Amino acid sequence: MKVVIVSLRNLILGGIVLLIVLVAGIFLLVKDPLNVSDSYRQHDPSVPASALPMMKPADKEKPSLNMDVKVEGNTAEISLLTQNFQFVADNGELEMQPIYGEGHAHLYLNGEPKGMIYQPDFLLKKLPKGEHELRVELNYSNHLPYKIEAVQKFVVE
Structure with a gap:
C-alpha cells in the first residue's frame, strides 16, 4: 500500500492556482476584452493590400515644394514653401480616399527618417x-x- 502525503501548504497553493485559472477563464468568456468575437465581422470596407497612387485630376496643378533653412546655434528653423498643397493634421485613422493636393511631409535628416510634418514651419533642435x-x-x-x-544641406557650427 502506498501512502501519499500532501502537505496543507501544497493543497492550498494548488487550490489558489485552480481558482485563478477558473476566474480568468470565466472573465475572458464573459468580457471578451480583445473583441475576438467581432474580429471577423466587416464593419468598414477593408483597405486594399496594394494601393495605387492617386492620379492627378485634370483641373488641379501639381504641388511644388521648396525649403528655407535658417541655422542659429544648434537649432535649425525650417520653412516649407509649397504651392498647390495644403498640410492637414493626422486624425489617427488612415484615409481611405486621400484628397489630391492635401497631406503631410516625411522628414529625413542625414538619410534617417525623423518623423512626419503636419505644418509648414518647424524647428530641429540640439543638432550636432x-x-x-x-x-x-x-x-x-x-x-x-x-x-x-x-x-538642402546646411552646417551647424
Missing part, C-alpha cells in the same frame, strides 16, 4: 556640429508619396 542634409518629401494622408521632394 557639422554638415547635415535635410530631405523632405510630400505625401498623401495615407502616406503614399507624391514623389515631390526638396533637399
Whole structure:
C-alpha cells in the first residue's frame, strides 16, 4: 500500500492556482476584452493590400515644394514653401480616399527618417556640429508619396 502525503501548504497553493485559472477563464468568456468575437465581422470596407497612387485630376496643378533653412546655434528653423498643397493634421485613422493636393511631409535628416510634418514651419533642435542634409518629401494622408521632394544641406557650427 502506498501512502501519499500532501502537505496543507501544497493543497492550498494548488487550490489558489485552480481558482485563478477558473476566474480568468470565466472573465475572458464573459468580457471578451480583445473583441475576438467581432474580429471577423466587416464593419468598414477593408483597405486594399496594394494601393495605387492617386492620379492627378485634370483641373488641379501639381504641388511644388521648396525649403528655407535658417541655422542659429544648434537649432535649425525650417520653412516649407509649397504651392498647390495644403498640410492637414493626422486624425489617427488612415484615409481611405486621400484628397489630391492635401497631406503631410516625411522628414529625413542625414538619410534617417525623423518623423512626419503636419505644418509648414518647424524647428530641429540640439543638432550636432557639422554638415547635415535635410530631405523632405510630400505625401498623401495615407502616406503614399507624391514623389515631390526638396533637399538642402546646411552646417551647424
